[in-house]
Amino acid sequence: MRVIMTGGGTGGHVNPALAIADTIKQNEPDSEIIFVGTERGIENKLVPASGYKLRHVDVRGIRRSLSPANIRAFWLALTSPYKAKKLIREFAPDVVIGTGGYVSWPVVKAASMMGIPCALHESNAIAGIAVKMLQDKVDRIYLNFEETGRTLHAGDKTLRVGNPLPSGFSHVTREEARQKLGIEGKYEKIILSYGGSMGAEKVNEAVLNLMSEYSSKHSDTLHIHATGSIEKDIAGAEFKKRGLDKFENLQLLEYIYDMPLKMAAADVIICRAGALTISELASAGKCPVFIPSPNVTENHQYKNAKVLADADAALLFEESELKDSAEVLICAIDELLSENGLEKRRKMSENIRKFALTDSNRLIYNDIKKLIKDKKSCR
Numbered sequence: 001m002r003v004i005m006t007g008g009g010t011g012g013h014v015n016p017a018l019a020i021a022d023t024i025k026q027n028e029p030d031s032e033i034i035f036v037g038t039e040r041g042i043e044n045k046l047v048p049a050s051g052y053k054l055r056h057v058d059v060r061g062i063r064r065s066l067s068p069a070n071i072r073a074f075w076l077a078l079t080s081p082y083k084a085k086k087l088i089r090e091f092a093p094d095v096v097i098g099t100g101g102y103v104s105w106p107v108v109k110a111a112s113m114m115g116i117p118c119a120l121h122e123s124n125a126i127a128g129i130a131v132k133m134l135q136d137k138v139d140r141i142y143l144n145f146e147e148t149g150r151t152l153h154a155g156d157k158t159l160r161v162g163n164p165l166p167s168g169f170s171h172v173t174r175e176e177a178r179q180k181l182g183i184e185g186k187y188e189k190i191i192l193s194y195g196g197s198m199g200a201e202k203v204n205e206a207v208l209n210l211m212s213e214y215s216s217k218h219s220d221t222l223h224i225h226a227t228g229s230i231e232k233d234i235a236g237a238e239f240k241k242r243g244l245d246k247f248e249n250l251q252l253l254e255y256i257y258d259m260p261l262k263m264a265a266a267d268v269i270i271c272r273a274g275a276l277t278i279s280e281l282a283s284a285g286k287c288p289v290f291i292p293s294p295n296v297t298e299n300h301q302y303k304n305a306k307v308l309a310d311a312d313a314a315l316l317f318e319e320s321e322l323k324d325s326a327e328v329l330i331c332a333i334d335e336l337l338s339e340n341g342l343e344k345r346r347k348m349s350e351n352i353r354k355f356a357l358t359d360s361n362r363l364i365y366n367d368i369k370k371l372i373k374d375k376k377s378c379r
Contacts, residue, residue, distance in 0.1 A: 006036040009040075036107045143160045145275070190267050210329055211250055216250060232254045263286055267287065272301060
């Protein structure tokens with residue numbers, strides 16, 4: 001099978017593409033797979049690190065506010081599909097799969113114009129702009145949420161499959177993960193925190209306060225925090241300013257490349273509430289404390305988190321609750337990691353597993369093969 005994967009900008013778009021690519025490789029080791037992204041997105045780190053070739057297309061996101069940059073963005077949106085055709089002709093794929101982000105637009109559009117089977121994957125409850133623009137062009141749209149289909153007019157093209165994930169999220173135990181990370185026996189508890197691949201200023205502020213006032217005072221607790229690429233310098237400077245770099249049990253990273261291991265090892269996870277993150281947590285059965293982003297379409301992260309919080313599968317704090325003090329977050333973490341909190345963590349873990357869809361990768365792989373077969377039979 002020859003496959004072009006396209007999607008980028010954030011880990012939420014790239015990681016599902018990598019999971020699909022890995023699934024294809026596991027089933028058909030001789031498959032040829034390349035990724036297409038932009039020169040600016042996190043795909044430039046994640047894709048090569050996973051052993052896949054990455055090609056580039058020049059396309060820009062259209063800003064919601066009035067901006068001169070939109071003139072170039074609109075021009076590239078019009079011309080980039082024709083430039084993507086050259087790349088597609090050279091590789092001659094059997095199928096093209098987009099997982100979101102504006103780079104999906106030119107590649108999937110070009111492939112559809114050339115009669116190549118095309119599919120999209122949408123993780124969120126509210127479909128992104130690229131998916132909405134391409135829904136009439138593709139053969140299939142894979143959905144994480146059933147209700148997403150009601151916001152589209154794609155008819156029987158949609159198929160609910162959940163979110164494709166790397167296999168490690170459900171196959172590594174807490175003890176195995178700690179052993180592989182070389183921290184077995186060093187720490188009684190582990191806190192893992194992050195605000196997404198690009199970073200989140202308010203999450204970094206809340207976590208640095210937590211590190212200063214709680215984690216640094218509990219030497220038996222390892223606290224690993226990822227700042228994200230945009231926020232790394234600011235957060236790193238503040239980390240050192242507070243003297244937190246002197247504590248062996250506090251680690252500050254830009255990005256977590258071995259998320260399945262670190263997530264499996266953790267006792268409590270502080271994070272945003274994007275759809276992919278929730279799927280990872282549900283698969284791993286982990287206890288989350290959500291700080292949803294308020295800067296997303298229709299506030300869907302808060303809605304995601306509220307569903308889990310109402311099911312006693314997560315704790316939920318809005319950014320506004322953490323604005324002036326870290327006390328509310330400190331109290332929550334202290335309670336969860338106390339002896340009395342062990343039963344609460346166990347119950348939350350049990351409840352969040354009920355939200356996991358475990359056969360997403362298989363469903364997508366089987367349907368990709370069907371799309372290719374059906375297209376060939378129509379020629």
